[in-house]
Amino acid sequence: MGYARKLKAWREKGEYNMELIKTEMAPKERLTKYMDGEEVDRIPTILSSGETSPITYGIQNKDYYFDADLMVEVESHLAEDFGADNMGMGIGLRGVAEALGVPLAFPLNNVSHVDGPAIQSYDELDGRKIVDIHKDGRLPIMLEAFKRLQDKWGDTYIIDTGMGACFTLAAFLIGTEKFLKDMIKKPEETEKLLQYANDNIYACCEQLYKETGIKSSLAEPIIARNLLAPRLFKKYAVPYMGQLIQRLTDLYGEAPGLHVCGSTHDRWEDFVNWGISSFSVDNCENMEDLKNLYGDKVAVVGNIDPVDLLRNGTPEDMKNEVIRCLREAGDTPKGFILTPGCTTPIGTPKENVVAIMNNATIYGKGAKMGRMPKGMELA
16 A cells, blocks of 8 residues: 555554644753653654655745755644754755755755766865855854744754755765775775865864754765775764864864765664764664664664654554664663654655654653663553
8 A cells, every 4th residue: 555545544543633732841941851861751863855845835845955944834834733853954965065066956846866976086176265154155144043043042942954965975075986986096085075074064163053053964875885895984074084083073173964865784883983872773674783892882863663653654653663773772871862864755644753752752751871762652
């Protein structure tokens, strides 16, 4: 049965209440107390859905991308409708790249995508500018939206963002296929490009943090084993990702979190050695394995199936996924945060998102780092 028919059948049963269960704590209070080792009302739960949600509220994506008012409107709707613990637009995988001249395409009702490289030769890096969040690309629009979110929601939410790391930025600047080939053919040029990417990501983070206090996590799909062989990972990712994470740790006074799509278990040790605060796990991986190996060093974040179940499933599937995630990682010593394994897809039914939040409240009740939530006694 297709997802539309499954959801229609579920709705016709009349057994599901779309009303969001009210919680005792505000998101900022919940996250802060949980990470300080205190018991909270429910497990911290975040949604990665900013740029995939405008259509839900009758807003075209193409308009959303260029309008700070619409960005704030969407984030406010998400807070009011779902009550997740995160807030803030993602600068995303493409934000810094666009600001450095990478052309993007903006479909009416889909996410943006890269439409070509910014440079053809590594020589073009010589003397090339460092990003300025007040002038370049859509960063000034996002900066304005961040400031408005701080004013409107800063008392109850920790406003934050996420952006692509150095491999994704490097690939977008010169073209992904060329970048991957040149790791083998042109190692010196590859390192030059990665350093330029690192310098720009850091500059963006530094400017945003100093002006607003907003911190960024990192996402880096290219360093998964699906794309980057172990030898190339050791040669390039270990030093350059390590450098970037250390620079951000020095800037923020605490380490950033990291998300990597795809299969990663053969390089978890390196991720942990970079000093990250948390690792967001793709749904293809088992969080219990990560918890058992490194849960005393990093918080575990994940990993509801975003497509087959969140986008194409039912509220009952969400209940089962929340319970699965909590069983795998709810008692992680350094903490657990419930979230989809990747970005919430466009077209995800509201019922399914409400179901995540409500089941997090039920089964994640009485959450405390290093201990299974008390609500799991009902599972």
